[in-house]
């Protein structure tokens with residue numbers, strides 16, 4: 147049995163695809179406890195960050211900068227968490243890690259979006275893998291808002 151990553155629910159779904167580059171795919175994460183949370187997944191099968199090649203790192207750095215710029219334009223987060231955990235799969239006897247980043251905007255302030263209020267109850271601490279689903283129309287608007295500002 148595969149154990150799901152509690153931050154992005156893989157295997158199964160990283161979320162809705164926002165954009166893809168030559169080496170990475172950017173998804174809007176299913177849970178929006180922290181508004182604008184995305185998952186950046188390597189397209190190639192690779193289970194270890196140390197095995198990324200230079201082209202993949204270069205591409206990733208470009209995504210990192212542009213995602214942060216896009217979120218700053220839309221919601222002005224206070225900071226960004228970037229994490230590559232890959233913990234959950236190691237609870238199994240035969241782990242199958244896949245390199246993917248959790249991009250988690252963090253907020254010292256409230257944000258209103260599509261009639262919903264977003265707060266960051268864990269600000270200053272490790273993000274909690276507590277799911278917050280938002281309505282599909284808000285998810286679609288959020289996805290388009292990020293996409294529009296990405297300029298990749």
Ligand SMILES: [Zn+2]
Nearest residue numbers: 151153154155
């Ligand atoms: Zn994950």
